[in-house]
């Protein structure tokens with residue numbers, strides 16, 4: 348609507364939880380090679396996930412194919428998981444940027460700023476990102492920490508590889 | 518249900534068999550050559566709704582196909 352072009356595509360990301368696992372499982376196990384992660388929720392459910400669905404989409408559909416794709420490496424690495432039952436599965440949509448790193452700051456349209464491209468790792472980075480964006484809006488100057496994340500990095504040919512976000516796994 | 522794409526050659530096949538190919542579509546209002554290049558290289562319309570797409574049927578006929586798809590379904 349503002350006529351701002353973004354290097355962003357929207358992809359679904361799925362996850363699922365199992366029934367209660369009676370023992371306590373402390374670590375978060377993630378394997379970039381095997382393409383999955385698992386951790387235990389405070390309620391004792393095992394939470395599993397993997398990478399984004401390959402099709403660009405705004406749909407919240409979840410699929411059996413994702414379950415089997417994610418379960419195979421999971422039970423291979425942690426065989427106890429095969430005794431659990433899958434309770435719930437869901438999908439959300441993630442804004443994936445071309446260089447898998449977030450985009451923050453001015454857009455060229457007066458008074459219109461963006462913070463997007465947080466991808467599949469947005470929870471972790473956004474507390475700092477939000478604080479810095481607030482500083483930018485209130486202070487009229489881009490804080491040093493987020494300056495490299497500006498939208499004009501694509502014009503200036505300085506793509507990022509931000510180790511604090513989705514880029515880590517690509 | 519997994520998304521199925523209708524291949525003109527193989528029939529409806531699960532999306533896992535396919536590779537998506539982004540087609541650059543710089544808007545007409547970009548007139549400078551540099552601007553258009555940046556747009557072609559990086560920017561995406563990220564259409565919400567029906568659009569024509571290019572998909573490579575890697576797990577089937579191994580041909581590029583043009584497929585119409587609604588990104589909200």
Ligand SMILES: Cc1cc2nc3c(=O)[nH]c(=O)nc-3n(C[C@H](O)[C@H](O)[C@H](O)COP(=O)(O)OP(=O)(O)OC[C@H]3O[C@@H](n4cnc5c(N)ncnc54)[C@H](O)[C@@H]3O)c2cc1C
Nearest residue numbers: 360361362438439440462463465466467468469470471472
């Ligand atoms: C299954 C799943 C698991 C995840 N796991 C993790 C994890 O373990 N760790 C982690 O760090 N991150 C994780 N993420 C990623 C994280 O959820 C995202 O990176 C984060 O939510 C991005 O925040 P955002 O505010 O940028 O965008 P979003 O949370 O997508 O928020 C965008 C908002 O804009 C609204 N909106 C859209 N269009 C309009 C419009 N036209 N007008 C008004 N409002 C609009 C939407 O309704 C939405 O509320 C996961 C995501 C999913 C789906």
Ligand SMILES: [Zn+2]
Nearest residue numbers: 524527577578
């Ligand atoms: Zn085919």
